[in-house]
Amino acid sequence: MLDEVKTQLSQIVSQAVKSVIAKGDLTLTEIPEIQLQAPKSDEHGDLACPLALVLARSAKKAPRAIAQILVEEIEAAPHPLIKRVEIAGPGFMNFFLSNSYLYELLRSIQNQQANFGRSNIGHGERIVVEFVSANPTGPLNIVSGRAAATGDTLVNVLNATGYDAIREYYINDAGGQTLRFAGSVDARYRQLLGQAVEFPEDGYHGDYVTRFAQEIIDAEGARYLQMEESDRLKAFWQIVYPKIQRWQKDDLERFGVYFDVWTREQSIRDAKKPEEILQTLKSRELLYDAEGATWLRLTAFGGDKDCVVIKSDGEYTYITPDMAYHHDKFQRGFDRAIDLLGPDHHAQAGRLQTAMKALGYDESRLRILFVQQVNLVNERGERVNMSKRKGQLITLGELIDQLTGTVDERFAVDVARYFFLMRSSSSHLDFDLSLAIKRAQENPVFYLQYAHARVCSIFTLAKQRNIRRLPLEEVNLEWLQEPEEARLIKKLGEFPEVVQSCARTLEIHHLPHYLQEVAALFHTFYNKCRVLDEAAPELTQARLVLADCVRLVMGNGLSLLGISAPETM
RNA sequence: GCGCCCAUAGCUCAGUGGAUAGAGCAUCUGACUACGGAUCAGAAGGCCGGAGGUUCGAAUCCUCUUGGGCGCUCCA
Structure with missing residues (x-):
């Protein structure tokens, strides 16, 4: 409009x-x-x-x-x-x-209802958005929470603007980390059974590792000690992997994030996809052997150095199945792939970009975004680096648990999601957990939800007073003459552009900011202009239309953010 | 050494080529016997890290520079 x-x-x-x-x-x-x-x-x-x-x-x-x-x-x-x-x-x-254009705007919102804000700038372009993709070696931490909220909302925004986007999670269930993790379980297993084993220095220190070991003992005793170590590690991995996967999935669902596709690295390997792409690269003479390993000539495509694709022990490096996986995404018919990665994967991202070019894909088809780190801040205001191996982290589940201590579960998720979404994902985020809990009650997300609940309360009251809304064409919107009304209507009209801009720039933090502005203008309007005025029925009708438009925009916007829009609080 | 991210109000952050740089928190002053005070109105708070350059116009683009973070493995 x-x-x-x-x-x-x-x-x-x-x-x-x-x-x-x-x-x-x-x-x-x-x-x-x-x-x-x-x-x-x-x-x-x-x-x-x-x-x-x-x-x-x-x-x-x-x-x-x-x-x-x-x-x-x-x-x-x-x-x-x-x-x-x-x-x-x-x-x-x-x-x-x-003012006539403002009134047109309101009519347009009324006619579009839940569709207001949706558009078709994407023309059905198929996009796979991969995010979180945490190693299956422990619970999801709050960095993954940030990625989950960001990716989930990004997909909502893309789908609202005419793209055909899906959520995908890549599970690294086949690399070296899996055996390292199984090794940690094994060390705890043997320790619990009284053996004097030293815990591996690069192992996983979290309590849950010991818990897994105990569970194995409780279920099957010491029988694994009879096995060869390598067989035992494989067996432990098979036992532990589904538990971790379930754990991660539960935390994500609790957080309101549901993935459309889960792809296991093992399935890529089983389907011989890595061999397939290596063959392609070989036929293009982009592979060479040196120092006992097989290298990919990334320098021919602008990379700063070549990289190993097959190690001298015959194993793939991380990038080989990863290339195959991205190749697979395009084979499945996606026009574009978007990856949300942590900041510690910079080198990997650059290599993957170049490698996809080597496979013949146009650079523009793979877009890698970085969700910057989350630093945990302790009570003394010091930053604590989170490390999964050291077991030093706050998990997504714990975050929600702690917030649930002050507010309802549903609101705890809302608070956490909003916290992650309101700032640019390229900015570092200092997360002061104690402050977040303390502030749960006065969190800015409530400002938005309160605006929505407040609009809804107008309609509840109207019903109680038997004020019926007239059909739109019988309402004279010319009654809306106050500057507070004009400012609010103008802001409502920006909604589709804001959503489109989020989709185009892949930066979604504009949406929370926009909704904050809408809420502020609504509160101002509400304090200045009485909606239900029995002495002025025509004005009341016009203002009900405006109020309903606010309800729609707040509701549609919050829904894109995956945050609830309560009718009462 | 090289690459990427960040630096804006006391604090947390928006603003990425337009007019007087904005919000939240914190501080101070106010608000109707009326639709929800989880609200509103107002005050105060800034050499936009620094220096050059491009432009009619720069927080925004370019170069240099300072400080912080993260990468630069035949780990993932």
């Missing part, structure tokens, strides 16, 4: 430029794109156009003079949309629009 207004206005301006050139009042070889921006201040109108500033050089005229010529041309043929045009500052043309 706001788009349409902009399009209309930019046509008017561009028409004016053309006719001014035709008259010879302005000399230009080329008309630049006409920008229209919503000014921050009401004094600057509804939409501002800096065209005269842009043209100053090529037209060899002062910006204000150019603006003057254009404004005269525009005013010569009055348009119902434009109330007046002012020239301001260095040469901005500020358009003040007639």
Whole structure:
């Protein structure tokens, strides 16, 4: 809707430029794109156009003079949309629009209902978004929580803008970490059975490792001691892996994140996909042997160094099945793949990008985003580095547990999700758990939810007072004349653009910020303007339409964030 | 040494080419006997890490520089 207004206005301006050139009042070889921006201040109108500033050089005229010529041309043929045009500052043309477009906006929101905010800029492009993908060697920590909230919302946003996106989790259930983890379980197993074994230095120290060992003893005793160590490790892995996977999945679901596809590295290996891509690379003469290993010539594609794909012991390095996995994503028909990675995977990301180029894929098809680290801050304000191996971490489950101590489970998830979503994912995040718990009650997410609940309460009260809403076409929206109403309506109209911008930039933190603004403008409106006024039934009807539009935008927005929109709190 | 991320109000962060740089928290002052005070109105708080450059116009783009974080394995 706001788009349409902009399009209309930019046509008017561009028409004016053309006719001014035709008259010879302005000399230009080329008309630049006409920008229209919503000014921050009401004094600057509804939409501002800096065209005269842009043209100053090529037209060899002062910006204000150019603006003057254009404004005269525009005013010569009055348009119902434009109330007046002012020239301001260095040469901005500020358009003040007639309120009718605001009323159109409300009608448009009413007609679209839950679809308001949805669009089709994606044209059905198929995208696989891979995120979390934590090693199956322990519970998910809060960094994974941040990735989970981010990826989940990103997929919501993409699907709302006409892309066909899915959530995918890659399970590294076949690499070297698995045996290292099994080794840690084994060490605890033997320790618990009284053997004096030293715990591996690079092992996993978490309590849960000991718990797993104890569970094995409880179920099957000491019988694994009879086995060869390598067989025992494999057996332990088989026992422990499903438990961890279940654990991770439960935590994610508790957090409201459901993956569409879980891909196991083992299944990629079983399907001989790594061999397949190695064959392709070999046929292109991109592989060579050196120092007993097989290398991929990444330097031929702009990589800073070549990388090993088969180690001298015959095992693959991480990248080999990973390449195969990404190749598989494209084979499954996805136009684009987006990966959300932790910041400690920078080198891996660069290598993978280059490797996919070597496999013949256009660079633009794989986009790797980084969800920056989360530092845990302790009571003394010191940063604590989280490490899964050292068992020094806060798990996603613990986070929700702790928040649940102060608020309901549903709100605990809301608080945690909002905490992760409200800041840019490229920024580091200091997570002060004690503060987060303390602040749970006064968390900014409640500000948004309260706005939604407050709107809903208006309708509840209306019902109690037997105030029935008239059909939209019988409501006279001209009653909405207050500046607080105009500001709120304008903000509501931005919603589709905000969602689109999140989809285009893959930066979703704009959405929480936008909803915060909507909530603030609504609260202001609510304090200033009485909705249910029995002395003014027509005004009441018009304001009910506005209130309902706020309800829709807040509801649709919160739903994209995966945060509940309560009707009462 | 090389690459990536970050630096904006006391604190946590938005703003990535437009007018007077914004919000939340914290601080201070106020608000209707009326739709939910989990709210609102207002005050105070800033050489946008620093220095050059591009531009009509820079927190934003380029170069250099300072400080912090993370990578640079035949680990994942």
